Amino acid sequence: MHEHLRFIFIFRSAEVMAIVLSITNQKGGVAKTTTALSLAHAFARKNADRKVLLIDLDSQRNATSILLGNQEITPERSVYSLFQTKKPESGVLYATKMPNLSIIPSNLHLVEVESQLSGALDGFFRLNDALQSLRHEFDIIILDCPPSLSVITINAMVSADFLLIPLQISKFSIDGIQNIRDAVTTVNRRYNAHLKIAGGCLTLHDGRTTLSQAMIPEVEKILPMLKTTIPRSVAVEEAHLMRQDIHDYAPGNKVATAYAALADELEAVFAADRGGAPP
Ligand SMILES: Nc1ncnc2c1ncn2[C@@H]1O[C@H](COP(=O)(O)OP(=O)(O)OP(=O)(O)O)[C@@H](O)[C@H]1O
Numbered sequence: 001m002h003e004h005l006r007f008i009f010i011f012r013s014a015e016v017m018a019i020v021l022s023i024t025n026q027k028g029g030v031a032k033t034t035t036a037l038s039l040a041h042a043f044a045r046k047n048a049d050r051k052v053l054l055i056d057l058d059s060q061r062n063a064t065s066i067l068l069g070n071q072e073i074t075p076e077r078s079v080y081s082l083f084q085t086k087k088p089e090s091g092v093l094y095a096t097k098m099p100n101l102s103i104i105p106s107n108l109h110l111v112e113v114e115s116q117l118s119g120a121l122d123g124f125f126r127l128n129d130a131l132q133s134l135r136h137e138f139d140i141i142i143l144d145c146p147p148s149l150s151v152i153t154i155n156a157m158v159s160a161d162f163l164l165i166p167l168q169i170s171k172f173s174i175d176g177i178q179n180i181r182d183a184v185t186t187v188n189r190r191y192n193a194h195l196k197i198a199g200g201c202l203t204l205h206d207g208r209t210t211l212s213q214a215m216i217p218e219v220e221k222i223l224p225m226l227k228t229t230i231p232r233s234v235a236v237e238e239a240h241l242m243r244q245d246i247h248d249y250a251p252g253n254k255v256a257t258a259y260a261a262l263a264d265e266l267e268a269v270f271a272a273d274r275g276g277a278p279p
């Protein structure tokens, strides 16, 4: 290799930054948080050298309470601080039971961010700015979005490389998907040309119902779908109650297996985008 090309190659590989994956759907209860938690664990479990970060962008704090329990979290040491102009404190990162998985927890004060940012010129870019340094520290950053197409969700789209859209099949989900697609088009055009849709993923899926089977082609007309589907299992609710990852709670469970397969499928999408390099 020519000497200066070799230098560029080494320089670029040292510069490789985290992939930011946003789990987004404005519809409530479609398994965004379950998917964010399960994928974060699956990515961390697959490679102990890889550093994974989960960011809880929902003031309901579901991911936070599952991973950190009742631990007291001040606004300054939560995701709230990522939306302030002041640089975030290093104390926003919390360790989890998994050594290579960290979380930036949510806090109820996050609801104030909507009104704080509504008049700010850089309102859609706060999260992206805050993530700049974190992108160098982690390999994969997963964003658990709230159930709305709010300023916070737009911040997630502006920061993300990929969008994963968990969905349950119904007439309403099809209308909702069209709204997300329109939002992605606008974000691509005006704020973040790099944002790509990794795909939709059927969650809480019951393959036996003819309604959901019949509607899959309709969904595929609007949204590219990932091959992996996530079935229903009571073990998910039980694992959440025990504050455990589904794989740790029930390793052979069909949902645990499905999320491992989804992580594999997404890694292939990321690698293809990076010309074959794994994240
Ligand atoms: N595969 C599954 N099987 C059974 N129950 C599930 C499964 N996935 C998620 N659930 C349950 O469905 C409910 C909604 O899931 P979750 O909280 O992950 O959705 P969400 O999209 O994050 O909701 P919100 O929009 O309120 O943030 C939860 O009670 C969760 O335990």
Ligand SMILES: [Mg+2]
Pocket: 032, 033, 034, 058, 062, 145, 146
């Ligand atoms: Mg949620």
